[in-house]
Amino acid sequence: MKLPATEVALLEAASATDPRTVEQLAEETGEKPEAVTRAAFELADEGLVAVEERTEESYALTDEGETYLESGLPELRLYRAAVEAGAADDPVSMGRVIGASGLEGPEVDIALSNFARKGLGRIDSGELSAEGDADPDADAETAALAAVAAADDPDPEVADRLAERGLLDRSEVTERAVTLTDDGVTALMEGVETAETVGQLTPEMLTSGEWEDVEFAEYNVEADAEPVTGGRSHILRQTAEAVKDTLVGMGFEEMDGPHADADFWINDALFMPQDHPARTHWDRFTLDVDPMDDLPDDLVGRVEDAHRNGVGPDGEGYHSPWSREFAEEVALRGHTTSLSMRYLSGYQVGELEPPQRFFSVEKVYRNDTLDPTHLLEFFQIEGWVMADDLSVRDLMGTFEEFYSQFGITDIEFKPHYNPYTEPSFELFGTHPETGEIVEIGNSGIFRDEVLEPLGVECDVMAWGLALERLLMLMYGFEDIRDVHGTLCDLDLLRNVEVVH
Numbered sequence: 435m436k437l438p439a440t441e442v443a444l445l446e447a448a449s450a451t452d453p454r455t456v457e458q459l460a461e462e463t464g465e466k467p468e469a470v471t472r473a474a475f476e477l478a479d480e481g482l483v484a485v486e487e488r489t490e491e492s493y494a495l496t497d498e499g500e501t502y503l504e505s506g507l508p509e510l511r512l513y514r515a516a517v518e519a520g521a522a523d524d525p526v527s528m529g530r531v532i533g534a535s536g537l538e539g540p541e542v543d544i545a546l547s548n549f550a551r552k553g554l555g556r557i558d559s560g561e562l563s564a565e566g567d568a569d570p571d572a573d574a575e576t577a578a579l580a581a582v583a584a585a586d587d588p589d590p591e592v593a594d595r596l597a598e599r600g601l602l603d604r605s606e607v608t609e610r611a612v613t614l615t616d617d618g619v620t621a622l623m624e625g626v627e628t629a630e631t632v633g634q635l636t637p638e639m640l641t642s643g644e645w646e647d648v649e650f651a652e653y654n655v656e657a658d659a660e661p662v663t664g665g666r667s668h669i670l671r672q673t674a675e676a677v678k679d680t681l682v683g684m685g686f687e688e689m690d691g692p693h694a695d696a697d698f699w700i701n702d703a704l705f706m707p708q709d710h711p712a713r714t715h716w717d718r719f720t721l722d723v724d725p726m727d728d729l730p731d732d733l734v735g736r737v738e739d740a741h742r743n744g745v746g747p748d749g750e751g752y753h754s755p756w757s758r759e760f761a762e763e764v765a766l767r768g769h770t771t772s773l774s775m776r777y778l779s780g781y782q783v784g785e786l787e788p789p790q791r792f793f794s795v796e797k798v799y800r801n802d803t804l805d806p807t808h809l810l811e812f813f814q815i816e817g818w819v820m821a822d823d824l825s826v827r828d829l830m831g832t833f834e835e836f837y838s839q840f841g842i843t844d845i846e847f848k849p850h851y852n853p854y855t856e857p858s859f860e861l862f863g864t865h866p867e868t869g870e871i872v873e874i875g876n877s878g879i880f881r882d883e884v885l886e887p888l889g890v891e892c893d894v895m896a897w898g899l900a901l902e903r904l905l906m907l908m909y910g911f912e913d914i915r916d917v918h919g920t921l922c923d924l925d926l927l928r929n930v931e932v933v934h
């Protein structure tokens with residue numbers, strides 16, 4: 435039997451009783467491991483050897499992991515500083531502990547988010563208390579980092595968590611072991627000879643014409659290749675595109691408009707009283723820019739009248755102060771319902787005749803506290819339908835159809851209050867991992883106090899859904915920061931595919 439040189443060397447080095455790994459065989463034959471793997475698969479195809487594969491996880495410290503192994507994990511440094519400051523007895527101001535800990539930049543966030551998770555203590559209204567019984571020297575994550583540094587096996591669960599924190603790189607190593615089959619033994623006994631094969635075509639072979647007589651080695655398309663982690667679109671972006679496709683498929687057109695807008699469009703047009711708590715500096719990001727003093731006078735007049743006196747024979751209005759200056763102030767929009775107001779009023783694209791359906795998937799800004807389910811900037815899936823005789827059934831049916839396209843079929847509704855819709859409903863879905871009920875949106879049918887000043891004479895149902903929450907239900911994230919910011923899970927962002 436004639437075989438290429440590497441195959442012959444491999445057959446001779448392999449044993450019928452003792453499985454040898456590709457690495458052992460590579461050492462013995464003096465061939466590269468890739469060449470041995472390729473040859474082993476060739477021989478396996480011929481039935482001369484059996485190849486057994488085993489996949490194992492392997493870990494390596496990232497640069498950050500190495501830094502923390504030396505300096506201590508940020509949360510432990512925070513804990514030690516807290517104990518030193520007396521936080522095991524009485525709560526101490528967070529700023530003071532952070533100052534004393536020497537933590538800087540992103541390390542502060544990292545320390546704070548892991549501090550409570552590890553039960554090292556609690557953070558409450560800017561004060562930090564330390565758990566007296568915690569033992570920073572017995573930290574499982576530090577132990578796992580040290581194990582990896584010493585080439586020992588870390589606890590797999592802890593190692594997974596460290597990989598998520600970006601402190602360990604996880605890779606899968608496939609180990610292959612080769613054994614001679616009976617046919618392989620027979621072939622060896624009958625004698626195998628080397629057939630010359632060429633792996634690389636050279637310019638010399640081309641000019642001399644030698645290429646016509648040689649036998650070329652076959653490509654091994656199963657050989658391991660280095661993973662490539664180039665740029666790709668972010669999971670949130672991919673999901674936003676999927677949402678847009680879905681809504682366009684449902685007959686909606688896309689809205690577009692300013693992120694920084696007049697309070698008039700963000701709040702007044704929505705019949706939000708000017709003294710509503712959501713309009714104070716606590717919730718909104720005010721901008722130090724010129725007011726928008728070119729608002730359409732007629733419309734502003736009708737909106738002011740609705741606020742002061744109400745609409746229709748029984749309308750009450752708010753009888754509270756209303757100022758045009760406040761309406762002209764510019765802030766970052768806290769919801770994209772500002773766009774709906776611009777479109778419904780005819781201001782953005784001219785007057786619209788019913789029926790109409792519009793949507794946007796755009797960023798909104800709220801002065802919230804960052805936590806596992808809240809960001810200061812997030813994407814809202816805004817939408818509305820303008821038609822005669824809309825009912826709550828239409829609203830619910832639209833959501834059921836929309837969410838079912840993303841595999842979510844257990845939407846629940848809860849009556850709610852918005853100054854601009856009546857009735858109003860909050861939407862909920864079930865988190866696939868924790869089973870918890872998660873709020874995913876807010877909706878309703880616009881009140882006359884909103885529609886009449888806008889000049890809309892039929893019904894309009896509308897909603898604002900959170901894109902990030904949809905993501906949590908689709909992929910089972912428990913912390914939205916897994917896809918954003920310094921704590922994001924790079925492995926996931928590199929590998930996830932959005933399908934819908």
Ligand SMILES: N[C@@H](Cc1ccccc1)C(=O)O
Pocket residue numbers: 768769770771852855875876877878896897898899
């Ligand atoms: N603006 C609401 C969502 C909404 C839009 C339109 C009608 C009803 C509710 C929010 O941000 O929560």
